[in-house]
Amino acid sequence: MPIVSWSDEFSVNVKVIDDQHQEMLDIVNNLHTAVEGSEDKEVLEKLLIDLNEHTRTHFATEDALMKQYNYPGYEEHLHEHNVLLQHLGNLVASVTQGKSPTFRSDYDVSSDWVLIHIFKSDKELGNFLNNQGVY
Template sequence: MPVIQWEERMSVGVYLIDEQHRELVGLINAIDHAVDRGAGRDEVSRYIRRFYDYTTTHFKTEESLMDHATYPEYFTQVREHLDCSLKALEFHRRFVEESDFDLKAFLDYIVAWFINHTVGIDQTLADHLLKRGLQDRMR
């Protein structure tokens, strides 16, 4: 069973962002699946790195759609994105350097962060994009 499942409440109504969110859900589940089946450290490391790389790409996409002058949560969003990216990078570093790294703690963190972020502040982004007429127009 997947560690996280896509739910419509995570949607912001912009096709590109929602597809990227679905991809992140898939990456989180891929990490969990690799751990469950006892994949080697190299494979798990590649998944963690891919998750970090993809979050960076996704956050740039979201931030490119934000208008910092009219979106009141702009700086909060950017800070949360930066915090997540840095945490993922730190987890990756620790996984590579520490033989007893706690992958469950990493998975717990990214699952909780993703859910809280998408159903929380990302919903303010959805409202902002709706006001700017960008929802459902970015296919």
């Protein structure tokens, strides 16, 4: 069962960002299912690497848009991205080293962070981009 399902309330009204957010939530849901199902380390590691790679790609997309349109909140937004990437890197390293974090203690930080980031920072970015004619 998904921990979070995409809904229009998550939309930032910029197609490329919304599409990537949906993919990210799918990976988070798959990761949640794997953790709750006590999947092997290799499965968790692959899902975390997928999430990490997808997140890096997504952040690069946002970064390019923020630079292209001179987003005034760029530095703060970039800092939030770097914090999550550090967290994801730590999770990948932990699982690679054989640790088995539980969803509630570690992975929920990723899903909670994603939702908080979407509702606050990405909505602000979406509004800014929409005012620049980007949808």
